[in-house]
Amino acid sequence: MKTNDLASRIPWTLVVFLVALVVPWLGSRYNTFLATQIAISGLFAVSLNLLLGTTGLVSFGHVAYFGIGAYVCGILMKTYAMPFSIALPAAALGAAFASLVFGFFCVRLTRIYFAMLSLAFSQIIWAIAYKWNDVTGGDQGLPDVPYPDLDWMNSIPLLGDLRIAGQFYVVTLVVVGLSLAAMRRIINSPFGRMLTTIRENAERASAIGVDVRRYELAAFVVAGGFAGIAGALFGIFSRGVFSDYVFWPKSAEVMIMTILGGIDHFWGPVVGAATLVLLNQETTSYTEYWSFVLGTILLVLLFAFPGGIVGGLSAGFAWLRRKRRGAAGPETGSAEVATVEVKRA
Amino acid sequence: MTDLSFLFTQFLGGLTTAMFLFLIASGLSLVFGVMRVLNFAHGSFYMLGAYLAWQAVQWLSPLLESFWLAALFAALAVAVLGGLVERLLLRHMYGKEELYQLLLTYALVLILGDAAKAIWGTQQLSVSRPPILDGAIEMFGSVLPVYNLFIMLAGGAIAVVGWLILSRSSAGRMVRAAALDREMLGALGANVGALYTGMFMASSFLAGLSGALVTPIQSIVPGMDVEVIVEAFIVVVIGGLGSFWGTFWGSLIYGQVLSFGILIMPSFSLFSVFALMAVILIVRPWGLFGKPMR
Numbered sequence: 001m002k003t004n005d006l007a008s009r010i011p012w013t014l015v016v017f018l019v020a021l022v023v024p025w026l027g028s029r030y031n032t033f034l035a036t037q038i039a040i041s042g043l044f045a046v047s048l049n050l051l052l053g054t055t056g057l058v059s060f061g062h063v064a065y066f067g068i069g070a071y072v073c074g075i076l077m078k079t080y081a082m083p084f085s086i087a088l089p090a091a092a093l094g095a096a097f098a099s100l101v102f103g104f105f106c107v108r109l110t111r112i113y114f115a116m117l118s119l120a121f122s123q124i125i126w127a128i129a130y131k132w133n134d135v136t137g138g139d140q141g142l143p144d145v146p147y148p149d150l151d152w153m154n155s156i157p158l159l160g161d162l163r164i165a166g167q168f169y170v171v172t173l174v175v176v177g178l179s180l181a182a183m184r185r186i187i188n189s190p191f192g193r194m195l196t197t198i199r200e201n202a203e204r205a206s207a208i209g210v211d212v213r214r215y216e217l218a219a220f221v222v223a224g225g226f227a228g229i230a231g232a233l234f235g236i237f238s239r240g241v242f243s244d245y246v247f248w249p250k251s252a253e254v255m256i257m258t259i260l261g262g263i264d265h266f267w268g269p270v271v272g273a274a275t276l277v278l279l280n281q282e283t284t285s286y287t288e289y290w291s292f293v294l295g296t297i298l299l300v301l302l303f304a305f306p307g308g309i310v311g312g313l314s315a316g317f318a319w320l321r322r323k324r325r326g327a328a329g330p331e332t333g334s335a336e337v338a339t340v341e342v343k344r345a
Numbered sequence: 346m347t348d349l350s351f352l353f354t355q356f357l358g359g360l361t362t363a364m365f366l367f368l369i370a371s372g373l374s375l376v377f378g379v380m381r382v383l384n385f386a387h388g389s390f391y392m393l394g395a396y397l398a399w400q401a402v403q404w405l406s407p408l409l410e411s412f413w414l415a416a417l418f419a420a421l422a423v424a425v426l427g428g429l430v431e432r433l434l435l436r437h438m439y440g441k442e443e444l445y446q447l448l449l450t451y452a453l454v455l456i457l458g459d460a461a462k463a464i465w466g467t468q469q470l471s472v473s474r475p476p477i478l479d480g481a482i483e484m485f486g487s488v489l490p491v492y493n494l495f496i497m498l499a500g501g502a503i504a505v506v507g508w509l510i511l512s513r514s515s516a517g518r519m520v521r522a523a524a525l526d527r528e529m530l531g532a533l534g535a536n537v538g539a540l541y542t543g544m545f546m547a548s549s550f551l552a553g554l555s556g557a558l559v560t561p562i563q564s565i566v567p568g569m570d571v572e573v574i575v576e577a578f579i580v581v582v583i584g585g586l587g588s589f590w591g592t593f594w595g596s597l598i599y600g601q602v603l604s605f606g607i608l609i610m611p612s613f614s615l616f617s618v619f620a621l622m623a624v625i626l627i628v629r630p631w632g633l634f635g636k637p638m639r
Binding site for chain 2: 052058060105108109111112113115116117119120121123124127128130131247248249252255256259289290291292294295296298299302303306
């Protein structure tokens, strides 16, 4: 297929990453704050989409693994004064382990029961976080999680000029970038293709000898692990870990991010996260009724743009291209194929 | 014998919780059983019932003190709202994936929650008990507020009436038929669309009514919607999604586990009910009294 030659040759991902990297040097603390939040939420939403979009599993308890990551990292760094370089992998492993245990039971169920059981498990984590005062701080939470020790950055030119929040943003962006790259690789690997096969037709997949449950469980664990990384970063970013992070409406929130961006595209959830974070900031400066706005957006989304922003945009572009081609000459057959390809890309 | 009467008090407390939850969860279960929609907004309807009852009491107070009229008004208003939601929104989602249905009802949770905050503010509101049901009685050495006794009886009455309607009336037969095979029922000439609207209204009515009835013993606060919906989910899952009697037994079990769980592990009674839900889903996903689907 001939796409725009110049546009396809530019490594867009790298460009976006570099542009995002510049943010803290622009000097606005507020923008750095927003960018950090977007990066973390983006990672969280992409990890959910590995289940939702790629594998077709509706997990209503994804926030549990985000929360476990946040608590593991926060407790290790605050209570035990461990370095970030140990706490972060520990958070990912902790979350992945929890998703292995919980996922083992979840993947045995189908559809609505899967959603319910994942919700039940996340509420168990919430109940523990809320009540286990000695370890999680209970309803008071775990305030004052320290920043990682980033003094080594001070001797590096440019990086040394930044405040700690800016330096942490750079760390966050690198961790998120690496995680997204890893997830992209996973989704495009034969393993990832198999997940999509399972989404499309689980019965057929199992008929040709695929162990559907094992694949689903693997996807659940990978998604949980990356959610744990996002949670660990978020706990440090917001300077504390609280039981609210694990309460079930948060699961719905990340799900809205994912759907808003579009579950059929790898970058969709990132776009959704960015949109939602920015909208949240804008809206809350005008009105306290953010939930109302969010609910209305969700309704419009469900009825008008079920493919999300990226889905809507790519459909729009495909339509434009078709129109241009239609003017140049009759080639409608291949244009329709192109639309389908764009949608699934 | 003080020990025994203490246990009896716990038991009664659990029973009150149970009957309350049954009032709420029965509507949720009914809608899932027939329409296969897991309605997150059920908790919001419950919350609106509570706020509307408070509002109606304020409106009526210059004329007469009638908690019952207020409760009836609240339940009916919520039923109308439920009917509108089904007709205007939910109807378009039946053919689609569960994910979209879940998110639609969640959108309503967000919207209704903030709407309630905008209208009634964030301070706690409360309604005083109807005078007839004031006071308490003594049973086997433990004290039981009359209002709690009323709730138990009301829950039991709803269970009996609901069961009679479902099993004996022609409307009930239609509902059961719709649960089994919607398309076949439509092909036989029944108006399935109207049946669904009616079902959803009945379910909303129950949610609104239970919200109104809770006001004399619990203060009305924002956030009561997301709290109660999780409890109702647990009850419905224990008993079996879509099973009417299952929901009844599920509520009884939930009430006792919560009530005695507090005695055994004071800070982990919340944990114990969620764990119970998880265990049931793992061992018997269709619940204690439900039937496996498909």
